[in-house]
Amino acid sequence: MKTRLLTASDIKKIINMPNTLAAVETAFREYGFGKVVMPPKLYLDLKHYGGDFRAMPAYVEKSAGLKWVSVYPGNPGKGLPTVLAMLVLNDPETGFPLAIMDATQITGYRTGAAGGVAANYLARKDSTALGLIGAGAQAKTQLLALLNYFEFEKIYMWSLREEDIERFQADFEDLPIESASIETAAGCDIVCTTTPSREFIVKREWVKEGAHINAIGADAAGKQELDPRILADAKVVVDDITQAKHSGEINVAIKRESFAEVDIYATLGEIVTGAKRGRIGNEITVFDSTGLAIQDIATARMLLDKAKAEGIGHDFDVIG
Incomplete structure (x- = not known):
């Protein structure tokens, strides 16, 4: 099996708000029905560097994964976004990493989508x-x-x-x-x-x-x-x-x-x-x-399916 890499430029080609709204609303519906697994968000606070990291694991709609996201308010002065994130999406039946993707844009879109919903x-x-x-x-x-x-x-x-x-x-x-x-x-x-x-x-x-x-x-x-x-x-x-x-x-x-x-x-x-x-x-x-991590995982699953359908991203051997 191959793992698909989706870079920031790949995500930019396929992400849009209507699709994200649909994925996020579904995630909240699954949450409301008690069909998700979502441990509390874990914080790594690095005050002396001016920021923090958050580990966000979740399972929703037959997809599991983890988002690792940092928030550094001083980053714009260094030419970097305040929020930087990566996401690993896994097959919940085997644990195999289906995709590794930039999640900075995912974070922005799924947060906007939650507000819209x-x-x-x-x-x-x-x-x-x-x-x-x-x-x-x-x-x-x-x-x-x-x-x-x-x-x-x-x-x-x-x-x-x-x-x-x-x-x-x-x-x-x-x-x-x-x-x-x-x-x-x-x-x-x-x-x-x-x-x-x-x-x-x-x-x-x-x-x-x-x-x-x-x-x-x-x-x-x-x-x-x-x-x-x-x-x-x-x-x-x-x-x-x-x-x-x-x-x-x-x-x-x-x-x-x-x-x-x-x-x-x-x-x-x-x-x-x-x-x-x-x-x-x-x-x-x-x-x-x-x-919520379920917003990220639901959006990531939607984007992986779309990337595969449109031939976007690069497959590589990450395990074995």
Whole structure:
């Protein structure tokens, strides 16, 4: 048997948001039905180097694998992405490595897709104003995903650096993206927060009734973007309870006892399977996204199948 190598350029040829959305929604559905195996994410914290590594193993839909991903916020100043990742996909029946692939783009797309799936179930269907808080790679994939479900008349973006917004606008020149204050961006129908903040930057009084928030930036202990009062007033849906308590948007609020596990309404898997209802009326909803290994493995399986069908990648002997 051969192992297929898929480089970053290979992944770029075959990855797209509609296919990723389908793979990620399936992964959450399998999670909701209890058909996945996913140990807790393991962190290797290297504070003296300014970053950390995460080991993310999972089994979903007859595929097993491991993503090894690093997060180094200072990397852009060195000409490197903040997030770098590799993924090994295995045959669960034999353990044979089916593929080794770049997972940096997978990480971005599957995170965007989770936000898109969540908003499809939790946001108002008539949402026409989008607020993007943060102007990095995650903001791009959040936007790409949401455009599959909503037609936005206004898109407001806030970032600490105006030049980042200008670059973002250039990448989406056909969309009505306006630089705005954080208050304006936070006051939209759908709000996506994608910053590395360690103190809340979105105040409760800025968020209107009926809004949906994708809280994406908090992915490690100590990170937070939302005023705890937002969590207290909202229907909070998480991707995984254990991960969210440790490293999601709710982690700081739980440590400070302004939010508790019993206050979590549901996991996204429960929403997708219909075990619990999504939006009800004009409530505020929050999706706390920490990023699950099942999203990566489901997306990787889809990409491997597509690569084989299109003759993309290189097969080689890695074992034996």
